[in-house]
Amino acid sequence: MRLLSTLLRATCALALVVDPTAGHSIDSVALSSIRRPSVFSRVSSFSWLRKQSPILISLPDAAQDSDFASWLSLQSVRSFEGILANIGPDGANVAGQNVNPGVVVASPSRDHPNYFYHWVRDGAITMRALVDEYENSGNASVKELIDAYVDNVRSTQWTSNPSGQFGRGGLGEPKFEVNGKPFVGTWGRPQRDGPALRAITLISYARTLQRRGAPMDSLRYLYDLIKPDLEYASKFWASPGFDLWEEQQGLHFFTAMVQFKALLLGQEIASDFSDEGAARWYHIQANGLKQFLLSFWDEERGYLIETLASPRSGLDAALLLGAIHGGSETVFPIHSDMIITTLQALVTDMRARYPINEQDSYDSNRFPTAVGIGRYPEDVYSGGDLGNSELGNPWFLCTATVAHTLYGLVEHLALSNSALIISNLTADFYLPFISPTPVMEPHYCDFSATAIWSRSAAILGFMPGSRETEQVISNIFHYADGFLKIVKKHADAEGNMSEQFDRQTGFMRGARQLTWSSESVLGAIKMRERAVEAIEKRRAYFQRF
Numbered sequence: 237m238r239l240l241s242t243l244l245r246a247t248c249a250l251a252l253v254v255d256p257t258a259g260h261s262i263d264s265v266a267l268s269s270i271r272r273p274s275v276f277s278r279v280s281s282f283s284w285l286r287k288q289s290p291i292l293i294s295l296p297d298a299a300q301d302s303d304f305a306s307w308l309s310l311q312s313v314r315s316f317e318g319i320l321a322n323i324g325p326d327g328a329n330v331a332g333q334n335v336n337p338g339v340v341v342a343s344p345s346r347d348h349p350n351y352f353y354h355w356v357r358d359g360a361i362t363m364r365a366l367v368d369e370y371e372n373s374g375n376a377s378v379k380e381l382i383d384a385y386v387d388n389v390r391s392t393q394w395t396s397n398p399s400g401q402f403g404r405g406g407l408g409e410p411k412f413e414v415n416g417k418p419f420v421g422t423w424g425r426p427q428r429d430g431p432a433l434r435a436i437t438l439i440s441y442a443r444t445l446q447r448r449g450a451p452m453d454s455l456r457y458l459y460d461l462i463k464p465d466l467e468y469a470s471k472f473w474a475s476p477g478f479d480l481w482e483e484q485q486g487l488h489f490f491t492a493m494v495q496f497k498a499l500l501l502g503q504e505i506a507s508d509f510s511d512e513g514a515a516r517w518y519h520i521q522a523n524g525l526k527q528f529l530l531s532f533w534d535e536e537r538g539y540l541i542e543t544l545a546s547p548r549s550g551l552d553a554a555l556l557l558g559a560i561h562g563g564s565e566t567v568f569p570i571h572s573d574m575i576i577t578t579l580q581a582l583v584t585d586m587r588a589r590y591p592i593n594e595q596d597s598y599d600s601n602r603f604p605t606a607v608g609i610g611r612y613p614e615d616v617y618s619g620g621d622l623g624n625s626e627l628g629n630p631w632f633l634c635t636a637t638v639a640h641t642l643y644g645l646v647e648h649l650a651l652s653n654s655a656l657i658i659s660n661l662t663a664d665f666y667l668p669f670i671s672p673t674p675v676m677e678p679h680y681c682d683f684s685a686t687a688i689w690s691r692s693a694a695i696l697g698f699m700p701g702s703r704e705t706e707q708v709i710s711n712i713f714h715y716a717d718g719f720l721k722i723v724k725k726h727a728d729a730e731g732n733m734s735e736q737f738d739r740q741t742g743f744m745r746g747a748r749q750l751t752w753s754s755e756s757v758l759g760a761i762k763m764r765e766r767a768v769e770a771i772e773k774r775r776a777y778f779q780r781f
């Protein structure tokens with residue numbers, strides 16, 4: 237970053253000096269502020285803003301849209317209830333149906349489609365939300381459910397199934413009967429994301445208990461469950477398996493991302509339990525995965541692809557889910573250019589794909605609008621509710637995932653005190669959020685004295701506090717809200733969400749009351765709260781001047 241900013245400063249100064257045709261006089265104050273290294277690197281650098289004209293940082297104003305604001309708070313409660321309703325043995329949707337304690341039923345739907353199973357992936361992702369809730373509230377009944385899940389993990393791991401036995405591939409089994417028996421029908425197996433997701437959830441539970449005062453020693457029973465899952469991830473990450481959508485055999489970004497995160501967290505916890513050999517092994521394998529993950533970047537297409545050597549386009553909401561549930565701060569975090577440019581490509585595809593998305597691509601302020609998002613362009617699975625599949629539809633969880641990713645980006649940008657850097661890669665995404673839309677040209681350099689353009693690096697930078705940077709933050713926030721407003725439009729009045737909504741009519745389709753739909757919307761709303769907090773902090777900071 238420091239290198240980049242030096243480069244920016246140098247190139248900018250150069251452009252100003254050698255390009256008199258741009259027709260701008262060199263403002264010495266502006267130039268010196270650009271040259272000051274602290275502008276890019278330290279919070280105190282914001283002080284240069286005192287010299288600037290009034291800064292406008294528009295904050296999302298809930299009062300402006302009270303309807304949406306009250307939906308958000310209601311929906312987060314309903315989403316949580318929607319999750320609880322599908323957990324055995326007593327959840328409202330599953331009570332009295334022989335569902336074992338701690339089993340997470342994917343959906344109460346028993347036919348067209350039959351989702352009355354415990355999927356390892358859906359279960360782990362959902363329980364992660366409960367762990368977060370327990371971390372915040374300390375609610376004892378939530379803890380009871382997590383503990384039941386933990387017991388269930390123990391018996392599931394040891395249940396021989398069509399993928400194998402304990403220690404012999406059995407952990408790759410994607411789903412189980414709700415009474416704990418193996419599912420023996422034909423299925424896309426193994427799916428290698430499950431153990432990794434489960435390890436992430438159990439590790440975060442162990443950390444939560446630790447923060448609440450439990451001695452590490454008392455948590456060894458959790459490590460005993462975590463370790464087999466880490467072993468599985470560490471030994472099978474290079475072996476092909478089915479993707480999270482249970483359709484394609486191969487090597488997948490989502491799977492690799494969650495395996496990477498599991499091993500990263502696994503390395504730490506192994507070492508906390510003095511399992512040093514394991515810690516070293518997980519460290520080495522995580523490094524291998526880190527390298528491997530780079531191969532999912534497709535330079536020619538200009539975005540990440542979900543499955544290597546697949547005939548598909550590669551665009552997939554799973555790429556964003558990978559950034560949300562996997563990765564790390566340095567390995568494809570939500571706000572990284574490669575994730576953001578992939579999001580942009582996915583949204584562009586989906587905009588044109590479903591009839592319900594037909595609308596102007598820009599709103600009355602000329603900012604991009606949100607649309608319903610499906611799993612991937614080639615999807616033909618219509619939810620199993622009408623028998624034959626014809627064409628795919630937008631999904632609640634994919635639409636919420638785009639919102640979640642964008643809120644994560646907003647949080648990151650709002651907490652950042654360095655320049656907003658727009659590269660060739662991300663220009664299509666960022667520039668439409670700035671009005672008037674800048675052009676990536678040399679003379680843009682001294683536009684309001686806050687922008688710098690480097691032709692050689694093909695990057696444009698905007699100072700913190702500049703009109704452009706602040707516009708980007710608040711406009712992306714509103715854009716993200718647009719995706720949740722689409723969720724709001726298609727959910728029912730009680731906050732229930734199925735798996736999909738119809739591409740033509742918008743009516744709900746596929747498995748009803750899908751647990752994962754609730755989890756994903758809850759996750760997006762939580763990330764929105766974090767984004768709001770970050771924006772408030774930023775505004776408070778600027779108001780000191």
Ligand code: NOJ
Pocket residue numbers: 481482483617
């Ligand atoms: C059910 C799977 O869970 C879903 O992901 C898939 O698209 C359909 N079967 C069709 O194969």
Ligand code: NOJ
Pocket residue numbers: 342351355357358480481482752
């Ligand atoms: C089908 C989805 O494709 C898959 O990801 C999910 O695990 C199952 N349905 C259960 O919700």
